[in-house]
Amino acid sequence: MRKDLIPVIVNIGFGNVVSAARIIAVVTPGSSPMKRLRDEAKKRGKLIDATEGRRTRSIIVTDSDHVILSALQAETITQRLIEVKEHESLVRTIKHLEERESVDEETKG
Numbered sequence: 001m002r003k004d005l006i007p008v009i010v011n012i013g014f015g016n017v018v019s020a021a022r023i024i025a026v027v028t029p030g031s032s033p034m035k036r037l038r039d040e041a042k043k044r045g046k047l048i049d050a051t052e053g054r055r056t057r058s059i060i061v062t063d064s065d066h067v068i069l070s071a072l073q074a075e076t077i078t079q080r081l082i083e084v085k086e087h088e089s090l091v092r093t094i095k096h097l098e099e100r101e102s103v104d105e106e107t108k109g
Contacts, residue, residue: 008088010080013072016050018060020084025061026077029069034059041067 009017027034038059041047046066054071061067070077 008084010077010084012050012060012068012070012077014050014052016070018062018068020081022062022064023060023081024063026074026081027059027061028074029056029059037061038067038069041065 008020010020010023011017029035029038038047044065046064048066048068051069051071056069056071058070058072058074058077059067060070060077
């Protein structure tokens with residue numbers, strides 16, 4: 001990981017957070033394939049229940065093959081991820097402009 005990048009986390013409910021960079025998918029839990037995914041993750045010891053006892057409303061799949069259960073709607077988590085990506089893009093743009101400004105000042109001086 002580059003030193004200038006700060007890990008960005010996404011709140012998935014009840015103070016639980018996940019690294020945005022590690023999320024592969026956010027899906028709804030109702031279908032049979034998603035129920036199988038959940039059951040298989042539990043057998044492998046890769047299931048994380050972050051629902052705080054509430055009903056599971058979304059399933060988050062990570063690049064480490066963990067399956068995380070959340071009580072938040074998939075749409076809510078997806079919107080939070082979009083906001084994170086927009087923020088990251090804005091930060092990169094500002095850094096790029098600052099670097100250009102710094103180079104311009106060096107060439108003038």
